Amino acid sequence: MSKKQKKKKLGSVIVISVSALIGAVGGVLGVGSGVFDDMTGADTVVLLVSLVIWFMLGIVVHELGHLIFGWASGYTFGFFKLGSLSWFKEDGVIKFKRSKNFVPGQCLMIPTDNEAEFKFLLYNLGGVIFNFLTGFAMLLLWYLLPSDHLLRSFAMAGVIFNFLFGITNLIPIRSQGNDGANIMEALRSADGKRAFYLLLYING
Secondary structure, three states, rough: OOOHHHHHHHHHHHHHHHHHHHHHHHHHHHHHHHHOOOOOOOHHHHHHHHHHHHHHHHHHHHHHHHHHHHHHHOEEEEEEEEEEEEEEEEEEEEEEEEEEEEEEEEEEEOOOOOOHHHHOOOHHHHHHHHHHHHHHHHHHHHHHOOOOOHHHHHHHHHHHHHHHHHHHHOOOOOOOHHHHOOOOHHOOHHHHHHHHHHHHHHHH
């Protein structure tokens, strides 16, 4: 196994370990606070199905955050994909197509030609911010709904996965090239910032 493969494997192990830790802490807190005491069999089924749904929705929310904050940072649209549906910019025109490859969510925004004005922080944090905002919204929904409402389980799944996606993306893992790693490298040196700029610009 090459050094690069070892680093990538270590990054995956870290993400899985952190995810498991967050899940375990959430479970312990949930049991201790009595959150799961009133759950029926139907609630459990809805929660399990919702966890699968939110696994994909959480990714979509994350990529939408990059899209919105990319626009806010002066980037132009490059590519966005939901499932098998793709929107991409070609010759200055946004086009649409279906593809056989299924991806829950993917986004590419292109920075301006002026590298000196490159804004990377909000673009990288956009996905995390959207996940956290959605997580808080689902927590509020869970709190406001009656205790016997089935949507409480859907809301709880939304809380779990959105905070999970947000936190794991903030942890800098260079081998994964996640948002936290991009921010850390760009803040650490001018070369790191330029490398990230060129990555986006050339791919665009």
